[in-house]
Amino acid sequence: METNFESAPKAGPDTGTTGATPGPGVGSSGQSGVALPRRRVARRVVRGLFEWVKSVSLALCLFVLLRAFLLEAFKIPSGSMEGTLLAGDFLLVNKLVYGAEVPFIGKHLPAVRQPADGDVIVFLWPLDPTKNFVKRLVGVPGDTLAMEGGVLIRNGVRQVEEYTRHVEPNYDPVGDDFDWQRDFLVPIARASRAYHPSRNNWGPIIVPPHNYFVLGDNRDNSLDSRYWGFVPDTLVRGSPLFVYYSYAPDTSSSVSWLTHVRWKRIFTRVR
Numbered sequence: 001m002e003t004n005f006e007s008a009p010k011a012g013p014d015t016g017t018t019g020a021t022p023g024p025g026v027g028s029s030g031q032s033g034v035a036l037p038r039r040r041v042a043r044r045v046v047r048g049l050f051e052w053v054k055s056v057s058l059a060l061c062l063f064v065l066l067r068a069f070l071l072e073a074f075k076i077p078s079g080s081m082e083g084t085l086l087a088g089d090f091l092l093v094n095k096l097v098y099g100a101e102v103p104f105i106g107k108h109l110p111a112v113r114q115p116a117d118g119d120v121i122v123f124l125w126p127l128d129p130t131k132n133f134v135k136r137l138v139g140v141p142g143d144t145l146a147m148e149g150g151v152l153i154r155n156g157v158r159q160v161e162e163y164t165r166h167v168e169p170n171y172d173p174v175g176d177d178f179d180w181q182r183d184f185l186v187p188i189a190r191a192s193r194a195y196h197p198s199r200n201n202w203g204p205i206i207v208p209p210h211n212y213f214v215l216g217d218n219r220d221n222s223l224d225s226r227y228w229g230f231v232p233d234t235l236v237r238g239s240p241l242f243v244y245y246s247y248a249p250d251t252s253s254s255v256s257w258l259t260h261v262r263w264k265r266i267f268t269r270v271r
Contacts, residue, residue: 080216090245095238124235139213146203168220240270
């Protein structure tokens with residue numbers, strides 16, 4: 001810190017006095033000279049605080065913009081996509097590719113491309129839009145879909161899906177959850193009174209405009225479009241890029257996120 005004091009003059013010869021005179025701007029106690037540096041320090045503190053607030057505000061604005069329009073982090077809570085994604089995986093999701101939603105106004109930016117068969121997508125669950133789901137898209141508008149013995153048939157062609165898992169291939173539950181499909185059956189199937197859909201045998205149904213049909217890769221343990229229907233295109237949020245962190249959840253440990261890290265899964269791409 002600068003000091004601005006004047007040095008005292010030397011004593012006069014043989015006078016018995018110092019001969020000192022007060023320096024300019026210095027009173028008997030020196031308070032005016034001290035106040036000037038203090039004011040300078042205060043201005044520097046205020047200026048530094050303002051620059052800090054400006055930098056933090058800019059960083060927060062960039063974070064909000066990136067999260068709203070470009071990238072967002074998601075956690076996989078269940079095993080419905082096992083074979084591709086595991087419970088405890090943390091994903092970085094590209095929101096721009098399908099057209100990110102503009103906050104507060106419900107509009108979407110232009111999409112880089114439209115979702116395609118085979119894409120893994122993140123979307124809002126139609127039955128509860130506060131929840132995010134991750135599934136594989138297997139049917140786009142206009143597709144005819146069916147399943148026989150757990151094998152997906154798209155537009156009359158049996159699909160070879162190497163990424164799927166079947167943990168209960170011989171179990172095929174039937175229930176009222178599948179009855180919604182009757183309204184979307186192709187005309188021939190609609191005319192049949194013997195139509196009784198189940199988890200592994202249903203269809204053929206037609207995917208309506210502006211909707212998608214999704215399935216979990218863990219086919220025998222997935223709550224997906226078979227049970228609750230189509231996903232409107234307005235609910236699609238993005239496409240996972242890669243796993244940026246992963247751990248094996250363990251209910252017996254409160255710090256399993258540190259002690260059960262899956263190091264080999266970190267930075268693996270989602271396909």
